[in-house]
Amino acid sequence: MSIxxxxxxxxxxxxEKPKLPTQAAKGLALIVTVVAVVVPFWVVIATSFAPDQQxxxxxxxxxxxxxxxxxxxxxxxxxxxxxDSLMVSIGITLAGTLFSLASTVMLAYALARPGVVxxxxxxxxxxxxFLFPAGMIPSFLVVNSLGLRNTYWxxxxxxxxxxFNLVVMRGFFQGIxxxxxxxxxxxxxxxxxxxWTIVLPLSKAVIAVVGLFYAVGYWNDFFRALLYLDxxxxxxxxxxxxxxxxxxxxxxxxxxxxxxxxxxxxxxxxVNMAVVVLATVPILLVYPFIQRYFTKGxxxxxxxx
Amino acid sequence: MAPGVLxxxxxxxxxxxxxxxxxxxxxxxxxxxxxxWVGFANFQALFSEPAFWQAALNTVVLSLLQLVFYFPVxxxxxLLLHSLMQGRLRKFVQSVVxxxxxxxxxxxxxxxxxxxxxxxxxxxxxxxxxxxxxxIFGNPDAFRPLMVVELIWKECGWGTIIFxxxxxxxxxxxxxxxxxxxxxxxxxxxxxxxxxxRAVIILLLILRLGDILSVGFEQILLQRDMFxxxxxxxxxxYVYHHGIRDQNxxxxxxxxxxxxxxxxxxxxxxxKIAHRMGEQGVYR
Numbered sequence: 001m002s003i004x005x006x007x008x009x010x011x012x013x014x015x016e017k018p019k020l021p022t023q024a025a026k027g028l029a030l031i032v033t034v035v036a037v038v039v040p041f042w043v044v045i046a047t048s049f050a051p052d053q054q055x056x057x058x059x060x061x062x063x064x065x066x067x068x069x070x071x072x073x074x075x076x077x078x079x080x081x082x083x084d085s086l087m088v089s090i091g092i093t094l095a096g097t098l099f100s101l102a103s104t105v106m107l108a109y110a111l112a113r114p115g116v117v118x119x120x121x122x123x124x125x126x127x128x129x130f131l132f133p134a135g136m137i138p139s140f141l142v143v144n145s146l147g148l149r150n151t152y153w154x155x156x157x158x159x160x161x162x163x164f165n166l167v168v169m170r171g172f173f174q175g176i177x178x179x180x181x182x183x184x185x186x187x188x189x190x191x192x193x194x195x196w197t198i199v200l201p202l203s204k205a206v207i208a209v210v211g212l213f214y215a216v217g218y219w220n221d222f223f224r225a226l227l228y229l230d231x232x233x234x235x236x237x238x239x240x241x242x243x244x245x246x247x248x249x250x251x252x253x254x255x256x257x258x259x260x261x262x263x264x265x266x267x268x269x270x271v272n273m274a275v276v277v278l279a280t281v282p283i284l285l286v287y288p289f290i291q292r293y294f295t296k297g298x299x300x301x302x303x304x305x
Numbered sequence: 306m307a308p309g310v311l312x313x314x315x316x317x318x319x320x321x322x323x324x325x326x327x328x329x330x331x332x333x334x335x336x337x338x339x340x341x342w343v344g345f346a347n348f349q350a351l352f353s354e355p356a357f358w359q360a361a362l363n364t365v366v367l368s369l370l371q372l373v374f375y376f377p378v379x380x381x382x383x384l385l386l387h388s389l390m391q392g393r394l395r396k397f398v399q400s401v402v403x404x405x406x407x408x409x410x411x412x413x414x415x416x417x418x419x420x421x422x423x424x425x426x427x428x429x430x431x432x433x434x435x436x437x438x439x440x441i442f443g444n445p446d447a448f449r450p451l452m453v454v455e456l457i458w459k460e461c462g463w464g465t466i467i468f469x470x471x472x473x474x475x476x477x478x479x480x481x482x483x484x485x486x487x488x489x490x491x492x493x494x495x496x497x498x499x500x501x502x503r504a505v506i507i508l509l510l511i512l513r514l515g516d517i518l519s520v521g522f523e524q525i526l527l528q529r530d531m532f533x534x535x536x537x538x539x540x541x542x543y544v545y546h547h548g549i550r551d552q553n554x555x556x557x558x559x560x561x562x563x564x565x566x567x568x569x570x571x572x573x574x575x576x577k578i579a580h581r582m583g584e585q586g587v588y589r
Contacts, residue, residue, distance in 0.1 A: 012477070014484035029385055030394075034401050036458065040416035043426045047419060060424030107309030122310060129317045131569060135561040136541075137548045138323030141337060142316060160312040220409030223523055227549060238411045245414045246530050269424070276415045283407050290407070291400055 041280075048072050048273035055267035072274035081233070082240070082275055088152075089219060089236040089279075096156035096218040101211050103161050104169055109195050111166075112173035113181070126163050136227070143228060154228035155236075156218065165210045172206040173199060209293045212286055219282060237279050244272050327558040347555040348563070356534065357560060360543040361518075363536060367452060367525075368517045374453050376513065379464030380506070384498070386465060387472045402462025410523040413459050417451075418442060448532040455524060471505045472498070507584045515572030518564045540564050 011017075043061060050062035051069050076082045110116050111123055134142075139158055148154040176199060184194045200207070222238035229235060232243075327347055329340040351357050382402065389395040405413065420426050422442050432438035441447040475497065483493045522541040529537040538546075540560060548557025579585070 012481065014481050016490065026385060026388065030389075030398055033382065034398060037401050037405060037462070040420045040458075043419050044416055058429050060422075061419055061426045061429055063426055063430070103309040103312060106307075122313075125318075126313055129313065131572070132321065132565060134317050134320030135324065135558070135565065136544055137326070137554060137558045137561055138320035139316065140549060141323045141326070141554075142320045144333075145337075146315075157312070158316050160316070161309050166309070216407050220407075220411075222409065222411050223526070238409050241411045241415065242527060245411055245418070245527055269419075272415070273419065276412055280408065280412055284404075287400075287404060287407060291403070 044273045044276050047269055048277045052267040052270060055269050060269045072270035075271050076274055085235055085237040085240045092155050092236055093215050093218040097211055097215045099156060100160055100214045104166055108166050108169035109173055109199060112170045129163055149228050150230055155224050165213060169206055169210055172203055176202055205293050212290050241275060324558060324562050326554055327562045329555060331554040347559040351556050351559045360538040360540050364518055364520055364539040367449060367520045370449055370453050371456060372513060375456050378457050378461040380468055382461055383465035383468035387469060405459045406463035410527055413455060414527050417455055443531050445532050445536045448536045467505055471502050475501045504585055507579055511575040511579055514575045515568055518568055
């Protein structure tokens with residue numbers, strides 16, 4: 001990285017030439033920032049791929065695996081608990097995102113069309129929840145009285161529509177020129193048909209962003225399962241990982257069968273970190289898409305309004 | 306439209322009425338509506354509880370620490386990023402610093418333990434064979450700084466977005482005019498950049514002040530047991546432990562309602578003050 005790379009590519013004539021100390025300070029600040037973000041991820045990845053022996057000698061971590069091994073990952077998949085949790089997480093994320101997205105799109109569309117009966121009071125009602133969201137205890141009582149406790153419905157119905165996402169989507173729909181609707185109406189298309197054939201194809205970017213936000217939210221959630229699912233064998237991955245993070249389970253996330261019997265030196269950290277990697281990978285996979293749509297300014301526009 | 310509206314009615318509004326149990330002697334088998342009204346008895350019980358005031362104090366202290374030490378970081382980072390050229394380097398740094406926002410708190414805490422924990426990389430590399438350079442996790446004195454550092458790590462990149470949008474909207478002509486009038490980089494920063502950020506900064510300050518009784522519920526819930534309730538209990542975790550775990554429904558609901566009312570009052574009053582100062586605020 002050369003010093004000149006740090007300057008604006010086209011410096012306006014009125015601007016002073018960048019000074020070397022300033023540039024150096026900026027460069028240093030950037031490097032420190034990037035390193036601070038990347039290093040923790042790296043340590044976790046390295047630990048998950050390191051051999052047990054090395055992790056034990058180091059006392060619980062590895063910065064560079066002496067040899068790259070998949071033992072920790074094999075142990076995870078040999079043992080049912082993490083695989084089950086992974087399936088729960090995937091299922092909740094898919095189902096939750098689908099239900100949330102469908103409800104949000106329909107509601108946002110209805111609220112975006114002028115002249116919908118009750119549109120304004122409904123909008124006021126939704127914005128009011130920004131100021132006074134339902135608290136934990138009342139939500140719990142509602143879920144309980146509906147008989148949703150200990151069902152997977154409890155993991156997404158209580159957070160089905162996010163008011164912020166709704167406002168973002170409504171704003172986008174309102175930006176679609178009204179003539180498109182009029183001409184479709186004249187051609188005899190119903191509201192659902194207009195939504196399906198005209199609005200949705202025009203709104204791919206905003207739907208993608210909102211869908212990804214819902215998906216990330218569902219994937220990352222540990223608390224709802226802790227609140228509503230008493231049976232820990234039903235827990236998603238994040239809630240399972242919580243037992244390790246809080247130090248409740250003697251720092252062993254899962255019991256690895258057979259390892260002790262085989263007299264193998266076994267470092268639980270490798271397995272723990274492999275689970276952390278597994279939980280992070282889906283986020284890393286969708287992250288470029290979030291970035292791409294984000295830079296299109298879909299959300300920055302919404303934040304400003 | 307129907308499913309979405311139904312959601313708001315059931316899970317937001319029906320739940321909002323559920324707050325009535327703060328004024329009732331709630332018995333799960335009797336139900337919310339049939340339970341007996343007890344007036345402000347739950348609030349009296351709550352306010353005579355030292356653990357609640359400790360939690361309230363912890364909350365406010367953490368909030369203020371975040372305000373002083375977290376709040377300026379995204380602003381500084383945004384200024385740094387804005388001063389770079391619009392090239393690949395800037396995009397790369399942005400991609401890196403936005404990422405932690407999308408990582409769950411469970412993972413963030415795991416990452417921090419792996420690096421800064423007793424058996425973590427920093428202690429192993431710098432502390433010698435058995436030396437413990439850092440004693441952070443489980444040490445009550447380290448709790449507050451740790452919470453702030455974790456928050457900075459996770460959210461400061463994401464926090465730059467709103468500042469970057471504001472910086473992007475500044476008219477280049479203002480800088481040029483200032484430079485032609487002989488203003489150096491510092492004076493341009495002081496007289497052009499900062500004033501153009503003032504509305505955003507005040508908006509965010511109001512929102513933060515209104516939310517002063519909330520401090521990262523998930524983050525703190527995960528680490529509360531490790532550090533103990535003396536420092537690590539905040540109002541939200543108090544509600545969880547007393548309501549959901551210990552089934553003191555009325556008292557926990559009272560604590561949550563107390564928090565909600567104070568928060569709303571803070572938003573109203575800070576917004577008013579902002580208007581007095583001639584600023585836009587959150588709403589009119």
